Each structure stands twice: as structure tokens, then as C-alpha cells.
Amino acid sequence: MERAARNETPTGDGDIDPAGTVLSVRDLKVSFALADGTVEAVRGVDFSVASGETVAIVGESGSGKSQTVMALMGLLASNGRASGEALYRGEDLLRLSPRKLNRIRGDKITMIFQEPMSSLDPLYRIGRQIAEPMIFHRGVSARAARARVLELLKLVQIPDAERRIDAYPHELSGGQRQRVMIAMALANDPDILIADEPTTALDVTIQAEMLRLLKELQERLGMAVVFITHDLGIVRRFADRVYVMQAGKVVEEGRVDAIFAAPKDAYTKMLLAAEPEGTKPPVPASAPVVLEGRGVSVSFHIGGGLFSGDPFELKAVDRITLRVRQGQTVGIVGESGSGKSTLGRALLRLIPSRGEIAFEGRDIAGLDLRRERPLRRQMQIVFQDPYGSLSPRLTVGQIVTEGLLVHEPQLGRRERERRAAEALREVQLDPAMQSRYPHEFSGGQRQRIAIARAMILKPRLVVLDEPTSALDRSVQKEIIELLRKLQRDNDLTYLFISHDLAVVRALSDWVMVMKDGKVVEEGPTEEVFAEPAQEYTRRLMAAAFLTQREGEAPAG
């Protein structure tokens, strides 16, 4: 594997000076023609990439960082237009005919995308998908291509490559698929590899492995990497130089260490400071218990239909016991598939479960729909995706007051509007926005609306199901502050579900670590973060804080 890789090392050795610039972009502008006029996504960006270096482009959503590289690759949406100049070895990518551009992209400049699930065609075996660019660009024979594919799969460290080469994408895990994507991108020894948020959709432990792999490959193959991300931790760890983008412009650029040591631009400073901070003091042991679950299990029956084969039972949550006290924030962490969201829904009685669940000492597990309704007032939930959790056909006012219609049907319209205004003010939104529709708001604003919908009922317990995961870091910080304030003001109890350890550490005073439906470790936040007892927890933390400030121990 080593040898094979070395044989293939950089193609560019002969014709360019290793420190020379391979890609230089001048005054790149990208605009989109929309119904309401044109929107300028990128407004004059300059950057350059030297051969073999890692350049990061950092920015929050909407900063135009993805559109910048999409324009280079000729992948803009049909209503998009790019102007400026992007020289790759003397050729202007923006002015090449599609045929000439195709000779370069997928060959000399390749790209990996955020979603490994959707960037592979489910109908073809991965071996064939990786071989395709080789056969297309190099005219390699099928047999030679297969040998090369095998080599590449080993290079990206896919276990059991001989067998995996004939697998279909759905047979691979998310991390493996992303490795396949990388193998595909490496197939023709590119000069430049563009990685557009390649780790965002992956679990932390896999994220860390992936970054390590990319770094290794780059050192071995000597290509330049353009890394697009919103995660400053990754930048700090992996990039040589960084461009910080905001609203379509580069606001700051320079060497990574220099920028992290002394950021000049206010926006960069804000980004750097956007890591969640603070801790939550534990509640006294005498605080009353709000929610108690004993032996809570949730299982899904799969199959068992007439034609769907033998039934089997998937235990998503397996005999979990927990106790949540008044004013407490219990953090539930785990990777995807660990059952943490299912547990949250089971405790709210949104899905059927076995075991005992008691709310304020009263058993609620066996209640029917009608007797359960008053409980809904006391227990609320905020969801992860602020885009999916608000009905697009209702106004903000209608969304926020929906609970009032159920629990206080006697209220008149005026009174409901007053309460909605109050709730919106509580989440720091302008109450005048009541008559607008959700699609007119940003992600952070929508999440505030979702929180207002839960808060208007004055609940005792709120389950927060990854409420910050879909948001930018800076917005995340605001939401965390808001949640803290609401908890203080209303003496709320939170069940905080997240895969983001940094956020959990900042917000909760008790942590439960879940894996495969079971709790592997739990305890006061400080203790768990300072000395994780279980191997799994340690691995999770090592991966999560890999991207944190270097040298700083991940202590509470």
C-alpha cells in the first residue's frame, strides 16, 4: 500500500515549482437571479492556493464559502453567474468551455461533498463509481482501473477492500462512504482537492478519523487541499492558511497561527469567541424530582409482515433509569443511533414505551390520550431542525399560540395575540413579527420561535432535542444564552439531548452518555468531563476536543 502510493506521487513534480501557486482567484463574484432581484452571494473574493498547502475557507452559513468553490468547479445552480478570474495553471476556469472544464474537474481538481449519503449513486457498486473518473479522463482499461481502485480503497483505509469493492453504497457506513468519496477524488492524482464540509454530517469520532486520514493522504500525495468549513477547531488543527469569509467577502486572511493568536477583524474575533462557555452549577440534592423513569425501554418491530421476512426487534432504548430534579439540566450525549432522541420522545410519551415514567411522582406511563393532555402543558419539546419544526402554512403568531388553543381554549383572539407577543419578547424577537411566515426567518430566529411555542404554556420540563445542532456557532451561543436565561427566570428543568459535547458541558449539570440504547456512564458534568470512567466516553471526548484549543485539557 505504501509503495503503491509512492509510485503515484504528485504528477506536478516536473512542471511546477512545489511552492508555486496552482490556483489563483481574482475578484470572483457570484450572483443569483431570483424572483426578487439578484442576490450577490460572493462579492469579489481573492485567494490563492500554493501546491501542497492546506487552505481553509471559514465562514458561517450564507457567507458564500461554498458558492465560491462551486463557481470554480462550474457547479453553480442554473440561475447563478460567476465573474472574475480563476487561474489554474494559466487557464481561466470561469471561461473554459464545458468540455475543457471537464478535462480539469474530476481530474486535476476534485471535490468531496458534505453528504456522503447523497453523493454516491445507490445503483452502482462503489468499485465502478471510483473507476469512472479514471476511465473517463485517462482511458484506463477496466482491469487496470479495478486494480487501481483496490489500491485506492486501501489507501483510504477501508477494511477488507477486496470485498468492499463490490459493495453498494447502502452497505457502507457514513464514514466509509466518505472514504469512498475521497478515494474517488484521489483516483487521478489531483493537484487540488476541494473538501466542502466533508466531516459535518459525521459523528465526532468518525470526524476525527476522517481528518487524520485527509492529513495523512495529503502528506503522502502532496496535493493542495482547499477545506471549506464552519468549524474553527478543524481549521486550527489542519490548515496552513485561512480565509475568513463573511457576507460574500474575505474579511481576514493569513497564516492560521497568526490569525488564531491575534485576530484583527471583528467578525473573526466573534467567531473565535463563539465557542460555548460557562458551566451550570448543580442543583441541591433536596430539589424535588420532576421526572423519573425506571427501566424505560423502546423497541421497534421490524419486518414480520406478510412478505417482509422474519420479524425482529430493534431495541432503541434499553432499560434506562433516570431522575431529573427541579431546575436541573440533564445532558444526554451519544452518537447517532445511540437512542438519545428516542429516549427523549419516550419520556414525553410521544412514542410508546415500556417501563415506569413518573412526572412529579404521578405515574404517566399508562395514561390514555385524554388524561394525558393536561400533562402536555407541563412537558414541552424543542426540536433540532428549525426548518422542519414550524409549519410553513401558518403565521408565527398562529404557531406560537397553538398550545393555547388546546390548553386555554377560552382565550379570545386579542388575548392570545398579547400572550404571543409576550412569548416572542421573552425569546428576544420583535413581537410585531407575529403576522409573518416562518420562511422569512433565519435558522436562529426560527429556533427562537420554536422555543417561544414551548414557553408560552409555561412548562415545568422541556426536552431540548439537539436545539443548537443545525445552527452556526455564533447563533448557537445566543440560543444557549437564551436557554440559560429562560431556565433562570422560570425555574425550568431541561433534558438536553445533543451530540455536541462542548454545548452539553456548557449547559448541563448532569451528563448521561448513551451508546446502543444503554447508558454507559453518568454523573455530574464536571466529573464526567474531567475523568471519564468508560473507554467509550474517553474516545468520544478525545474526538470532540481534538478540534478544541490545543494544549488545553478538556476539563470542566
Added chain:
Amino acid sequence: MSIAEEPVTLQEPAASGRSLWQDALRRLRRNKAAMTSLVVLCVMALASIVGPAFWPHPYDRVYSEYVRVPASLEAYPKEDRIVPEMERSLKRARVAIGEISLKGDTVHATISDEEEIDPRITRYVDRSDLFSNARLAEKTADGKGAVMVADVARLRFIAGTDGNGRDLFARILMAIRISLAIGLLATFVALVIGVAYGATAGYLGGRADNVMMRVVDILYSLPFIFFVILLVVFFGRNFVLMFIAVGAIEWLDMARIVRGQTLTLKRREFVEAAEALGVSDAGIVRRHIIPNVLGPVAVYMTLLVPKVILLESFLSFLGLGVQAPLTSLGVLISEGAKNMQGASWLLIYPSIALALILFSLNFIGDGLRDALDPKDR
């Protein structure tokens, strides 16, 4: 974390709320084909509603002397028929005939005789079907010469007449009215039943969904014609029956579409959020499911209307549809098809009307689909 990488967001919300429907309407307005179709359809609908009141010929009036006359902008009877007829009448009166001329709705003939002209000879003229109110004018001093003046009933049939001598244009107007009414009402029936049924089945899921959808499958397997004949046998021929029969068949498709949409909507977090708020099942279906399925439903509706119009034509063709003298586009076209060789206008004009309606509805449907396209926001 940042999942959606949008091009610089238009974060400043507009001054007042703009719902998805308003957005869609704006996009629809820019679609020229759809807007033109909408105008055409509105004009046709309006013409079919108020037109018959102003049109000189009632749709069921039989002009026995003008059976199956071709479409013409010229009025009937034509000059080449009036003049010989006048000559014939005057010959019977035994007077010498001079010049015969047609001036608007009156015919003038100069006559002369050896004796004084008897005023009663106007009867000979009145006796003809074409002329009325014959009178003598401009008598010469000796009474031996005069001008015979008679009124002619001149009728225009711009689309010709049918085999019974009824004005085709009036009948087309009536047919558009009936066809559109059947199309819209049957679609409305299908919409109400289909949306309620589909949304309920989809939302309840599980066993209820299974049972409800199997019922739909069973109804699907009933032959449509058999079903209509059964209805006709039980209730007799009836205009309203058409709506019920067609609507009762078409809701099956609608129910399936709505159920499918509901299944995907049900897993959206806003439905779950409503459940967590304690909203009842009926409330969720009403407030969250139905408003969100209306987009695809509106599109399907515009495509269903032409389908229903065609179905009605088919039923009328079999004699199970509307009854004479009432008519529909289907009836007219089937009659036209029978007379295609001798009287092509009987087929051409109703077909144009139907084609216009179908094109318009299809364009509107396409436009709506594009306008409501949830390339998500």
C-alpha cells in the same frame, strides 16, 4: 451544523408577512401561458353563463326551415334564395315583375299590371314562409305600378345549425356551461371526500390506514360504467347524478395522493411538535396536514377537471349523460362525429371549445405546479 449553505440570505423580512400561497401566486402571475389560459377560461365561463341571455337564438329553439345549414357570417335566408322566392310569389299574383332588390331586412320588388293593382295581392307574398308584413308602396298615380315591400326574417347562424335546426353556437355556449359545471362540481366532490379520507387514513396510519386503503382498492375494482348504470337504474336519469357518479369515482385517486403526502408530512417535526402540545388528532389533520397537502391537491384538481369533462362526454356518448334538449360538449362532439362527412362544422366548433378548455386547464395546472414547487424555502 450549518446544513443549508444558501446563497446570501435575504434576511430582512418584508414589511408584512408573505405566505407561501401569496408567493406562489406571484410566480404564477409571471407564467404567461398560465395567465393567458386563465383569461381564456374566464372569458369562456363568463360567456357561457351570461351569453345565452343575450344571444338571439335560444339553445332549444328549432328552426325547421334551416336544418343543418353550414356556419356562415352571412344571414339566412341568403339573397339567392329570397329573390326567386319573391318572384315565385309574385308570379302567383299574376303581376309583371320588375327589379327585385334586398335592402337590409326588407325586400323591394317593383311590380306593374294592366289594371289597377289590387292591394290584396300582398297575401300571395305573405303566404310564403320567408316573408311577412307585405305591403304596397310608391303606387303610381294610375295605380298600375307599385313597389311590393315585405319584411324578411334574416337569421345569422355563425356556427351553423344542427340536424334538428337548432343554432349550434347557442348550444355550444350551453354545453360549455354544463361541462364546466360538471367538471368543477364533480372535482369539488372528489376533493372533499378524497382529502378528508386520504388525510385521515394517512394520519391515523397502522391498521386504520390499511383498512381504509383496502376499501379504496375494492372500489377501484368496480367497473365505472357498471357503477353508473347501477346508479341510473336506482335513481333514474338525473343531472345531479352525474356529479355524484363522477365525483364518487375520482375521489379514489385524490385519496391516494393525499394519503401519500400525509405520510411524509406526518414525520415532519412540526406535526410532532403539535402532538407534543397536546393538539388532538382532528386538530392536527385540520391545522397542519390539510393546509400542507393543498399544494399538490390544487395541481391535481386542475388536471382532474378536464378528465371529468372527458368522462362526462363518454357517458353522454353512451346515452347515460345529460338529456336533450340540454347538451354538453361531449354530446355535441359525438353528434358531430356522426355527421362528420356532410356537416363538418358540427364537429369542428364544439371540438375547438373543448380543446380550448382542456388546454387552458392543463396550462393552469402546469403553472400551478411550477408556482407551488417546494424547492424548499
